[in-house]
Amino acid sequence: MSSKLERVMTVLIKNRIIVLGVLGGILLLSIGTGVLYQKKIDQEKEAGLIFDEAWQKVFAVVSDMQQQPNGTYALNHPNIPQAQALYKEGVMDINTLTLDYPNTIAGARAALLLAVIGKQAPLNTLLNDPDLTLAFATEDYFAIVKEKHPKFWGAAIAMTEGIQAEQTFDFAKAITFYQEALALDKANYITDYALVSIARNYETLNNKEKALEYYQQIEDDHPLSSWLSFAMGKVYLLSQES
Secondary structure, three states: OHHHHHHHHHHHHHHHHHHHHHHHHHHHHHHHHHHHHHHHHHHHHHHHHHHHHHHHHHHHHHHHHHOOHHHOOOOOOOOHHHHHHHHHHHHHHHHHHHHHOOOOHHHHHHHHHHHHHHOOHHHHHHHOOOOOOOHHHOHHHHHHHHHHOOOOHHHHHHHHHHHHHHHOOOHHHHHHHHHHHHHHOOOOOOHHHHHHHHHHHHHHOOOHHHHHHHHHHHHHHOOOOOOHHHHHHHHHHHHHHO
């Protein structure tokens, strides 16, 4: 009897150890997942702040240039030194985001911004900094960025083509590229931006019904989008005009 009891106890102890081991493993996995999730959130926030600052710097220079005669600085314009310094800071921040923050929304959007900036030869040449002049528009550099953002790069290129088409007033072609970006953006890094871009171009083409459809999609499917308020305003205005 004693021997049988000992065997039963031994089995129970072993099973208990196994169960505790499994539960412990699940607990550790949960803790690890929680830590990684929190780390991801913190990384997204940090990248978002860097992106906002970088965008403001680049946008300030571009806006100032557009306000000048012929949309550019004269060679002796007093704003050039300040613009050069600000633009360099912005581009270096974008560079940091694209390379050091892979798989983040801000990092992906920085890659898109970089792709657009890289094609602005007049701006890069005007600032004439050997560290910057088209340095970020080379095939080798973009190959590195593509490696960092493999799930996003196709969408970034399509968005870039769409922006270029829109700048040349080919709005129908721009819509085609933006729709391509929408289809390629599996990670939903710029889905809301692509939707806004499509809606904006349909609105320009006076196709209010299609514009309303895409603005409404932001309101329905992207409640946390930074474009939400803008889209809601557009939905209201276009609905009133219908």
